[in-house]
Amino acid sequence: MGNLNDSVKTRTFDAIVIGSGMSGGWAAKEFCEKGLKTLVLERGRDVVHLKDYPTANMMPWQFEHRGQLPQSIVDANPVVSKCYNFREDAMQFFVKDKEHPYVQEKPFDWIRGYQVGGKSLLWARQTQRWSDFDYEGPARDGFSVDWPIRYKDIAPWYSYVEKFAGISGNKDGLAVLPDGEFLPPLELSCVENYFKDFVSKNYADRHVIYARCAHLTEPKQVHLDQGRGQCQNRNLCQRGCPFGGYFAANSTTIPWAMKTGNMTLRPFSVVHSIIYDEKKGKAIGVRVVDAHTKETIDYFARVIFVNAAATNTNLILLNSKSSRFPHGLGNDSGILGKYFAFHNYRGHISAEYEGFMDSTTAGGRPTSAYIPRFRNVHKQETDFLRGYAAGFFSGRFSAPKPEGFGVALKDNLAKKDPGPWRVGSHMMGETIPKETNFLSLDPNKTDEWGIPQLTFSIAYDDNDDKMVKDFQDQLSEMYTRAGFTNIKTSDTHQAPGLDIHEMGGVRMGRDPKTSMLNKWNQLHACENVFVTDGGCMTSTSTQNPSLTYMALTARACDHAVSLMKKNEL
Amino acid sequence: MSNRRVAIQQLLLIWAGVAFLPSCLQHQQKVSIPLTLIHIDPEDENMLAELAETILPKTDTPGARDLSAHLFALKMVDDCFTKPDQEKYIQGMKDFESFVMKKTGKSFMDIGPAEKQAIVAVLDQQKSAESGVAFFYQSTKKLTVLAYTTGEYYMTKIRGYKMIPGKFQGCIPLKTA
Numbered sequence: 143m144g145n146l147n148d149s150v151k152t153r154t155f156d157a158i159v160i161g162s163g164m165s166g167g168w169a170a171k172e173f174c175e176k177g178l179k180t181l182v183l184e185r186g187r188d189v190v191h192l193k194d195y196p197t198a199n200m201m202p203w204q205f206e207h208r209g210q211l212p213q214s215i216v217d218a219n220p221v222v223s224k225c226y227n228f229r230e231d232a233m234q235f236f237v238k239d240k241e242h243p244y245v246q247e248k249p250f251d252w253i254r255g256y257q258v259g260g261k262s263l264l265w266a267r268q269t270q271r272w273s274d275f276d277y278e279g280p281a282r283d284g285f286s287v288d289w290p291i292r293y294k295d296i297a298p299w300y301s302y303v304e305k306f307a308g309i310s311g312n313k314d315g316l317a318v319l320p321d322g323e324f325l326p327p328l329e330l331s332c333v334e335n336y337f338k339d340f341v342s343k344n345y346a347d348r349h350v351i352y353a354r355c356a357h358l359t360e361p362k363q364v365h366l367d368q369g370r371g372q373c374q375n376r377n378l379c380q381r382g383c384p385f386g387g388y389f390a391a392n393s394t395t396i397p398w399a400m401k402t403g404n405m406t407l408r409p410f411s412v413v414h415s416i417i418y419d420e421k422k423g424k425a426i427g428v429r430v431v432d433a434h435t436k437e438t439i440d441y442f443a444r445v446i447f448v449n450a451a452a453t454n455t456n457l458i459l460l461n462s463k464s465s466r467f468p469h470g471l472g473n474d475s476g477i478l479g480k481y482f483a484f485h486n487y488r489g490h491i492s493a494e495y496e497g498f499m500d501s502t503t504a505g506g507r508p509t510s511a512y513i514p515r516f517r518n519v520h521k522q523e524t525d526f527l528r529g530y531a532a533g534f535f536s537g538r539f540s541a542p543k544p545e546g547f548g549v550a551l552k553d554n555l556a557k558k559d560p561g562p563w564r565v566g567s568h569m570m571g572e573t574i575p576k577e578t579n580f581l582s583l584d585p586n587k588t589d590e591w592g593i594p595q596l597t598f599s600i601a602y603d604d605n606d607d608k609m610v611k612d613f614q615d616q617l618s619e620m621y622t623r624a625g626f627t628n629i630k631t632s633d634t635h636q637a638p639g640l641d642i643h644e645m646g647g648v649r650m651g652r653d654p655k656t657s658m659l660n661k662w663n664q665l666h667a668c669e670n671v672f673v674t675d676g677g678c679m680t681s682t683s684t685q686n687p688s689l690t691y692m693a694l695t696a697r698a699c700d701h702a703v704s705l706m707k708k709n710e711l
Numbered sequence: 712m713s714n715r716r717v718a719i720q721q722l723l724l725i726w727a728g729v730a731f732l733p734s735c736l737q738h739q740q741k742v743s744i745p746l747t748l749i750h751i752d753p754e755d756e757n758m759l760a761e762l763a764e765t766i767l768p769k770t771d772t773p774g775a776r777d778l779s780a781h782l783f784a785l786k787m788v789d790d791c792f793t794k795p796d797q798e799k800y801i802q803g804m805k806d807f808e809s810f811v812m813k814k815t816g817k818s819f820m821d822i823g824p825a826e827k828q829a830i831v832a833v834l835d836q837q838k839s840a841e842s843g844v845a846f847f848y849q850s851t852k853k854l855t856v857l858a859y860t861t862g863e864y865y866m867t868k869i870r871g872y873k874m875i876p877g878k879f880q881g882c883i884p885l886k887t888a
Contacts, residue, residue: 201863201874208861212790329881374875500885507879544856547766547835548828555860556772556869560885 150442155181155406157702158428158443160413160458163260165675165691166449167391167399168303172699173447174404178706181441182399183411183430185450186256189235189263191369191392195382197231205230224640225253227264232380235263243595245584250598251639252453258409259392260451261642264380267356267388267508268686269309270531271300271320275519276683279572283518283527286481286575287651289680290661293320299693307389307692308365310373310509311354319351319514319685325359327352328375332498333536333563334511340624347519348620350534353512356389356689368394375506388508410434412591415462416446416471416671424670425471431591445670445702445711449695452676456482456581456647457596459658459673472665475655478648479581483682485643486530486571486606488633489613493626495536495563502538502560510535513567515684517612526608530571531684532617538563565626569613572684574605575646600638643687645679663698670711674698744782746789749797755804758819759784762807762848763855765827773864775855784854796850803847810844 156178159169166182173180188194202208209230216223219239228236237254244252255261274293280286297320304323311324330338330352338350357373358365365371370386370393379388386393399405410433417440419426427442448455456479462471470478510533517529540561545554579601583594614631621629651657654666659678665671674695676687683690705711741753751759763775763784775781788800811819815826822830835852837845859865866872 199874202861202866202872203863207787207791208857210787210791213793214790328879332882334881375877375879376875378874498882501882502885503879503881504877504883505879506876541860544852547831547852548768549770551767551856552770552772555856555865 153427153440154442155179156443156706157181157445157447158183158441159447159449160428161260161449161451161454161675162258162396162407163255163391163449163451163675164262164265164688165695166260166447167262167395168692168695169447169449169674169699170399170405170407171395172696173703174399174402176699176703177402178404178703180399180405181443182396182405182407183413183428183441184258184407184409185412185433185454186258186409188407188409189257189259189382189392191382191386191390191397192384195384196234197381198378198384200231200381221251222253224251224636225642227380228253229380231378232264235380235382242589243587245587245595245597247597247599248601249637250600251637252596252598253639253642254451258396258407259390262389262391262688263382265642265688266686267379268512269304269307269311269322269354269356269689270512270514270685271322272296272683272685272690273318273320275318275515276681276685279528279683280681283522285527286649286681287653287656290650290652290657295661296690296693296697299697300689303689303692303696305362306364307356307394307689308358308361308370309354309689310357310359312352314349314351316349316351316514318516318519322354324354325357325362328359328507328509330511331503331536332501333495333565334534336497337534337536337565337624338511341513341620344623345516345620348516349514351512351514353509353533355509357508358387368398370394373508375508377506377508379508412593413450413458414438414591414593415458416448417442418462418464418466418471418668420464420466425668431593433591436591444706445672447695447698447702448671448673448677449675452482452644452647452679453581453596455673455675455677457583457593459648460581460583461594467667471671472658472667474667475658477577477656478658480577480579480647481575481649482579482581482600482647483573483575483645483679484600484638485641485682485684486573486602486609487568487641488602488606488636489530489569489571489610489617490566490632490634491568491614491617491621491629492564492566493621493629495565495624495626497625498563515572517616524608524612526605526612527574528572528605528609529684530569530609530613532567532569532613534565534567536563536565540564565621567617569610570641570684570686571606571609571613572682574603575649575681576603581647598639602638643676643682645676645682645687648673648677649680650678651680662701663694672698672702742785744786746785748794749785749789749801751785751801751804754820756781756785758808759804759851761819761827762831762851765824765831766852767855767859772869773859773862775858778858778862778864780855780858781851783858784851787854787857788850799843799846800850803843803845803850806843807847 157173157180159182162184277289281288312327313321373387412431414429417427460470513532515529538560587595648658650659663672759781763781767775834848839849
């Protein structure tokens with residue numbers, strides 16, 4: 143230890159950010175740009191852009207199992223194996239089940255990426271803004287609590303993050319899905335354009351649009367300054383992009399923060415808890431367990447951002463116990479971990495279309511079309527609350543049939559019949575946060591680092607079941623009227639979690655008695671601790687949430703720095 | 712090409728490794744690739760190569776043997792099949808030899824091309840679930856086809872695969888695609 147004071151000094155920063163992914167990367171960038179000495183704690187390994195993407199340029203035939211998972215890996219990982227991206231080319235970016243156990247009081251497929259960049263390496267890159275139909279939802283429909291912000295509060299911050307991240311989209315002029323700062327869109331297919339026209343002609347309030355996505359279709363100077371280039375439409379994003387074509391913390395926010403010289407990035411740092419000082423009445427630092435040495439180390443800072451991904455943010459706060467906060471940091475109300483919610487992805491529909499048989503598509507496209515929410519938008523009109531958005535994709539991709547053997551088989555495999563147009567949609571339903579859907583700490587079980595295991599008590603309810611049925615009915619009707627055939631609907635009945643859109647537990651609100659965070663994402667009861675990842679969400683909307691986490695983070699950082707300048711933090 | 716070079720290098724490495732083994736162990740390491748969970752004889756491997764080549768012969772495009780499709784199949788059975796399916800496959804392989812013996816009085820290796828095709832013609836009509844032999848045959852066929860359709864020749868020359876596929880065009884005439 144030598145000189146204890148020196149040691150404390152080297153462990154003291156202006157800001158600590160817990161987590162280096164989708165939102166933590168933004169906190170790191172904002173603080174470092176504003177001149178704060180910032181410690182970024184990441185529980186996993188470093189993944190350096192370009193250098194640590196071992197599969198990025200591998201051809202399909204260079205994979206030992208041609209993309210498939212060895213059975214031993216499936217057997218050892220029953221949970222993460224369910225994730226569509228957990229395949230031979232990207233499994234290095236996922237947490238393996240056995241390494242990080244958790245308790246499922248009710249089934250929950252917890253999909254995690256413990257590394258610098260987190261799940262921003264693996265996301266589906268869909269970036270639709272939320273609107274006041276979302277922010278006013280809980281107040282109008284009487285669930286959760288009222289959001290302490292409205293669209294006008296966050297709109298400039300959506301613009302701010304969109305310009306830096308690079309979002310491809312169309313200005314569609316829809317109130318339910320506000321327009322943003324867009325790079326050019328890619329094309330829709332013949333069938334997608336047909337369906338778009340059909341729907342707008344036949345349904346007053348339904349639309350099919352080009353799904354906005356975080357891809358550089360035409361990079362601007364700021365993107366080139368980040369060292370990123372144009373998206374090459376490879377659709378191999380989950381391997382890490384050698385072009386920086388899509389937004390990932392690894393290619394964008396983390397290197398940007400690093401370039402300022404103000405960031406200290408510490409991988410292999412498992413956060414145990416946030417240290418609360420009763421005399422000062424605020425948090426003074428973060429207790430870390432080194433993932434390798436298991437040594438406990440305390441780091442100190444004036445402001446702490448918790449961006450550990452919704453679930454682990456809940457865990458850290460629940461585990462941050464003191465005599466002032468015996469039930470977890472800031473948890474005077476007892477609601478920490480409760481009102482946890484997610485997105486309902488259970489409903490699927492597929493069909494065929496016999497038109498445009500002389501046409502097809504060429505090239506690649508890392509996004510699809512999108513049907514914004516149309517249910518219960520202006521008023522309550524069904525027997526369930528809220529609604530769903532849906533993807534919409536099309537293409538002619540029939541694989542040749544391996545019929546026969548010998549020369550005949552080879553001839554069959556060489557046939558170039560692309561088959562009919564195939565179309566499909568999946569739902570993304572809003573779930574209602576409830577007290578009975580909650581996270582807690584197991585009283586006995588701990589992980590390898592002595593941290594209590596997280597317990598999940600999360601389930602669907604009747605509202606979700608009704609919504610799946612309505613999605614199937616409404617989309618079937620739209621598909622039928624549009625002339626699609628061979629329509630098939632399904633309900634995956636997948637457990638919550640596989641949507642990888644965990645939200646809540648540390649929700650924002652106006653009243654400290656019913657919420658954890660104020661309108662600036664500060665803990666009501668401990669104002670120098672901010673939560674700006676999925677944990678902060680008061681409701682779940684029907685749009686992919688990452689863009690909103692980014693905007694909330696940049697906005698909260700701006701507020702934190704202004705308070706620090708005024709010595710109010 | 713580079714893929715084949717890698718495969719050859721790997722084989723050389725394996726052979727080099729074998730040379731250092733005590734002689735009493737050498738006879739256990741006779742199959743061309745290391746297998747962990749399934750066990751077959753070199754004769755089985757040769758038979759599988761012949762069967763795969765009968766299913767997918769060399770023409771003006773590469774055949775199963777050029778692609779080492781039988782070794783790929785063994786690798787997939789060893790790594791990616793469930794234990795019950797591995798057992799079914801290995802038993803099916805034995806049953807296949809008995810089936811051929813019963814039909815022709817010889818082993819698959821010893822019959823001529825026409826007889827090999829006649830055997831395959833029978834099994835090609837059967838569904839995987841019908842018998843152990845059918846499971847073995849259909850699995851081998853599926854894996855041989857997979858080796859071919861995900862192989863470099865087929866993907867680049869027949870399907871025009873490009874890792875960078877170019878800008879998305881949403882509606883072009885099928886003829887020009």
